[in-house]
Amino acid sequence: MINSKRQIRRYVLVDYLTSNVSWFLFNIVRFHFPGIAAGESLKMYLLSPRVIEGQILFPLLMMCVYYLSGYYNQPFFKSRIQELIQTLGSVLVNTLFIFFIALINDVLRIRIDNYELLLALYALQFVCVYTGRGIVTGNATSMIHRRKWQFNTLIIGCGPKAIKQMRELEEPRQSLGYHIVGFIRVNHETPAPEAEGRTYPIKQLSSLCKQMNIQELVVAPEENDLAELHKLINTLYPLNLPIKLGTDEFNIICLLYTSPSPRDRQKSRMPSSA
Numbered sequence: 001m002i003n004s005k006r007q008i009r010r011y012v013l014v015d016y017l018t019s020n021v022s023w024f025l026f027n028i029v030r031f032h033f034p035g036i037a038a039g040e041s042l043k044m045y046l047l048s049p050r051v052i053e054g055q056i057l058f059p060l061l062m063m064c065v066y067y068l069s070g071y072y073n074q075p076f077f078k079s080r081i082q083e084l085i086q087t088l089g090s091v092l093v094n095t096l097f098i099f100f101i102a103l104i105n106d107v108l109r110i111r112i113d114n115y116e117l118l119l120a121l122y123a124l125q126f127v128c129v130y131t132g133r134g135i136v137t138g139n140a141t142s143m144i145h146r147r148k149w150q151f152n153t154l155i156i157g158c159g160p161k162a163i164k165q166m167r168e169l170e171e172p173r174q175s176l177g178y179h180i181v182g183f184i185r186v187n188h189e190t191p192a193p194e195a196e197g198r199t200y201p202i203k204q205l206s207s208l209c210k211q212m213n214i215q216e217l218v219v220a221p222e223e224n225d226l227a228e229l230h231k232l233i234n235t236l237y238p239l240n241l242p243i244k245l246g247t248d249e250f251n252i253i254c255l256l257y258t259s260p261s262p263r264d265r266q267k268s269r270m271p272s273s274a
Helices: 004-032 042-046 049-068 080-106 111-145 160-172 202-211 225-240 245-258
Strands: 153-154 178-185 199-201 216-219 244-245
Touching: 004 042, 004 049, 004 111, 049 080, 153 160, 153 202, 160 178, 160 244, 178 202, 199 202, 202 225, 216 225, 225 244
Parallel strands: 153 178, 153 216, 178 199, 216 244
Antiparallel strands: none
């Protein structure tokens, strides 16, 4: 079973460590940067009270920005593009904050030197933080694909469509992370043979989620009534769990919003331009 809080702690720890490393490396670059009066010795510069204070405070500032960016809200199933964009954006905000708080006194006479200093800070932060995040995300993905980490999941529905959905989630060679622990009967469905023995009434759903430590819900009822589907989904929201639609339900909703309305089917009464 997967522990989301533990995974969030991994991201927080890695972000804090890599933020410290990036700020330490930037101080080294800053010391060697032409036009900045940093003293004669790198050791003395790094041990100066001002630099030590910055080494403590600025990684904490970076962590606040990472938290506000929402990066820790979803510890699993992060796409590489989403991770890249969030990291680029939060590192940019951090760079601007640090420049106006700490580096504005180092503004150099030649404007291009200012840009180079900012670029160095941005690049160091991005490389360190994104590398650390990539390692944590890659390890989590590997553990899920090898079925060592799985999400306890209930399927809302217990008929043939629910069984079909279960097979789609559990049969791929590379696991998607779903561990189907039971089915929920809705609208007096008759349980399929594969679901017998682990089918529960919907009125027990709330208590089952606590007892089984459910982390995902997959909606796959037998009925194709869109209004009933919306009503069912609305009853699941108070559980505060991720809700996934089965492939058939997703297709129904897509069909609703892509099918032409009766008004669209009528011939236009506007005169032609010919």
